[in-house]
Each structure stands twice: as C-alpha cells, then as structure tokens.
Amino acid sequence: MEPKDQPEHVLLDFDLLRKLVVGIGEVSDITGVPQRQIRYWEEKGIIVSSKDGEGGTRKYDYLNIKKILLVKELMDDGFTLDAAARKVEERMRSMSDVFAKLAGRTPRET
DNA sequence: GTTCTCACA
C-alpha cells in the first residue's frame, strides 16, 4: 500500500559499519580467506587489525575486511601481495576521505 | 574460539 519512494539503500549504515568488528573467523568466512592467510598478510604489514585487550584476539573492522577483500580480488586478477597491497592502500585513501565526510567528524589528527 | 612459533614446499 505505501509505495516507499524512499530509497533506503546501502549508504546509510555507516554508523553500523564503523562499529562492526568481527574476529578472524568471521572475516575468513565472509572473505573466503583462510585465517592463516589473513595473519600472514598482517605479518607482512599489508593489513592492520586491532587487538582485543584480554585475549589478544584480532578484531577486524569494516575497513580491514574491505582491505582483505580488496587484496583477495586484486590477487585474483593477477596481482601479487605487494602489488595488491599498494592498490588497496591507494583505495583506502579514498575510503578514509569518504568516511570522514559521512562521519561528519574525523577523530583523526594526522 | 583464538593465538604463537617452527618448518616445509
């Protein structure tokens, strides 16, 4: 009955996205990347995960997951870890810019 | 459930 002309699309859950933090198990499941590989990438410094205070369990936020996803897709295109990492970081620069604008506030002082 | 190291291919 009520034709919702309001496009409740994807670009409004950023608050949730920023708070979304999952463990390596979830990330490996959604990204399809084995946990060993995720740790491996982090070991190289390609991705950065936050650690939980009590167990040291890695926590990956939306940006981290996006990074892992991006690297996986890039490598699938024929890029290597280093090459993929470079492109991903370039893209992350745009992401942070958009995130900052959408967040309204940038808790970032360089 | 997660983490770390060592070693191998």
Place this chain on the structure above:
DNA sequence: TGTGAGAA
C-alpha cells in the same frame, strides 16, 4: 607465497 602441525 601460502600452509602444516603442535602447543598455550
């Protein structure tokens, strides 16, 4: 580059 196993 990515994985195996064991151990905490």
